[in-house]
Structure formats: C-alpha cells, structure tokens
Amino acid sequence: MRFASLGSGSRGNATLISQGKTTILVDCGFSARETEKRLRRFGLTSSDLSAILVTHEHADHIGGVRVLSQKFNIPVYATPGTAACLPTEVMPHIHEFSCHETFVVNDIEVSPFPVPHDAREPSQFVFHNGDFRLGILTDVGFITPLIESALTLCDGLMLEANHDMAMLDQGEYPEYLKQRVGGRFGHLNNVQSAELLAKIDTSRLQHIVAMHISEKNNSPALVKPLFADALNCTPDWIGIAEQDAGFDWRELKKA
Ligand SMILES: [Zn+2]
Numbered sequence: 001m002r003f004a005s006l007g008s009g010s011r012g013n014a015t016l017i018s019q020g021k022t023t024i025l026v027d028c029g030f031s032a033r034e035t036e037k038r039l040r041r042f043g044l045t046s047s048d049l050s051a052i053l054v055t056h057e058h059a060d061h062i063g064g065v066r067v068l069s070q071k072f073n074i075p076v077y078a079t080p081g082t083a084a085c086l087p088t089e090v091m092p093h094i095h096e097f098s099c100h101e102t103f104v105v106n107d108i109e110v111s112p113f114p115v116p117h118d119a120r121e122p123s124q125f126v127f128h129n130g131d132f133r134l135g136i137l138t139d140v141g142f143i144t145p146l147i148e149s150a151l152t153l154c155d156g157l158m159l160e161a162n163h164d165m166a167m168l169d170q171g172e173y174p175e176y177l178k179q180r181v182g183g184r185f186g187h188l189n190n191v192q193s194a195e196l197l198a199k200i201d202t203s204r205l206q207h208i209v210a211m212h213i214s215e216k217n218n219s220p221a222l223v224k225p226l227f228a229d230a231l232n233c234t235p236d237w238i239g240i241a242e243q244d245a246g247f248d249w250r251e252l253k254k255a
C-alpha cells in the first residue's frame with residue numbers, strides 16, 4: 001500500500017491511497033482543473049480514481065468533487081450527514097457509509113471513525129489491506145478515546161498539526177477565527193497531536209506525515225521536534241505535507 005498528497009492545508013486537501021489497481025482520493029479540495037494538474041505529477045488522471053472519499057463538507061475538502069464525479073463517473077463515499085451537504089449533482093454518485101462500519105473499495109478496506117469538528121457528520125479513516133494499517137486524521141478539535149483506539153498500531157499515519165497555540169494567539173486571524181480554529185470543534189494544535197503520538201502504540205510505524213499545517217499559524221520547524229520527541233526519533237524522519245507540493249509517494253513495506 002502506498003500514499004501521497006496532492007496538497008494539504010486550509011487552501012485545499014487531497015490525498016491518494018493506492019493498492020494494486022485501486023486508487024482512492026481522500027477529499028478533493030482543489031478545483032477539478034487543479035486536481036487534474038496535480039494528479040499528472042503522479043502520472044495519474046481522474047479516470048484512474050476508483051473512488052473519492054469525502055471526510056466532511058468544508059470547502060477545502062470538496063472543491064472538485066462535483067465536477068470530477070460527474071465528468072468521470074467516480075463513486076463518492078460520504079456519511080449521510082456529509083452527503084446531505086454536497087451539491088445535488090453529486091447525489092447519483094454517492095455511496096453512503098456509516099462511521100462505525102468497515103467498507104471495501106476494491107482492494108482496500110476502509111474503516112471510518114467519527115471525529116469532533118464543526119461539520120455535519122465528519123469522519124476520518126484507517127485503510128487496510130490485510131498486511132498494513134494506514135491512518136489519516138485531520139480537521140479534528142480534540143482527541144477522543146475512539147480516535148486513540150482507531151489509530152493505535154498503524155503502519156503509516158497522516159496526522160494534522162494545524163497550529164502552534166502561541167502563533168495562533170498572537171497572529172493576525174480575527175478573534176472569531178482564532179476561537180474557531182483553536183476550539184473544541186476546530187483543528188488539532190501541535191501539542192495535541194504530539195500527545196496523541198506519545199499515547200498510542202506507534203511500534204509499527206514506518207511513516208508519519210504532518211498534515212493540514214497552517215501557513216500563517218505554524219511552521220514545520222515547530223512540528224518536527226515535537227513529533228520527534230513523542231516518537232523518540234530524529235526530526236528529519238517526520239514527513240511534512242505541503243499546501244502546494246503535498247508529498248510524494250510513501251510505501252508501506254514488509255520488514
Ligand atoms: Zn480542512
């Protein structure tokens with residue numbers, strides 16, 4: 001199983017999960033044209049996508065979903081709450097899933113789990129293929145026991161490190177936005193994410209990538225040492241998902 005990012009952050013998110021002939025796009029927060037441009041970097045086109053999984057209806061996660069699903073007849077997986085917020089043109093392509101039930105997209109098993117965030121019915125995912133577990137967690141206000149149990153013993157992990165608390169506090173965001181981002185239904189700060197890493201079993205971890213990093217209220221230089229401390233590794237082992245560049249394929253391999 002391998003994974004990559006077309007870009008990650010408040011200006012758009014899209015993540016590739018690939019196994020055999022199956023390629024899943026998790027969220028599509030860029031326009032259809034921009035998504036296709038970014039897919040080409042990986043030698044892919046939209047017609048290579050087996051499915052689009054939508055975590056929640058915020059604009060930075062659904063920007064290209066309508067056009068891509070219509071144009072290329074791509075199935076769109078979403079919870080009923082998220083599906084209800086998508087444009088009506090997407091409805092013929094929707095496969096609703098329950099946040100508490102594993103489903104299958106061709107070669108990949110998908111276990112969703114609910115998360116606290118200011119959307120209708122947001123979910124995040126663990127992907128598995130029999131050998132490996134790959135977790136993704138972004139757009140989450142606080143860590144719940146369910147999140148901890150979902151993400152323990154993952155072989156790969158993409159984990160939000162949205163903001164540094166002091167930078168958000170002292171930064172240029174208006175007060176309401178500071179409250180939203182830093183609140184219980186906003187985004188994970190660096191310390192919350194590092195605490196999660198320190199708490200769960202990371203003994204199988206081959207890859208960790210920090211995701212949805214704020215360009216205004218955070219920096220990779222702050223994230224890397226915190227994550228490295230929590231994982232007892234060197235800071236340069238911590239991967240960073242960038243807004244424009246995303247990150248290149250990372251593969252889960254047998255020892
Ligand atoms: Zn987001």
Ligand SMILES: [Zn+2]
Binds near residue numbers: 056119139
């Ligand atoms: Zn969101």
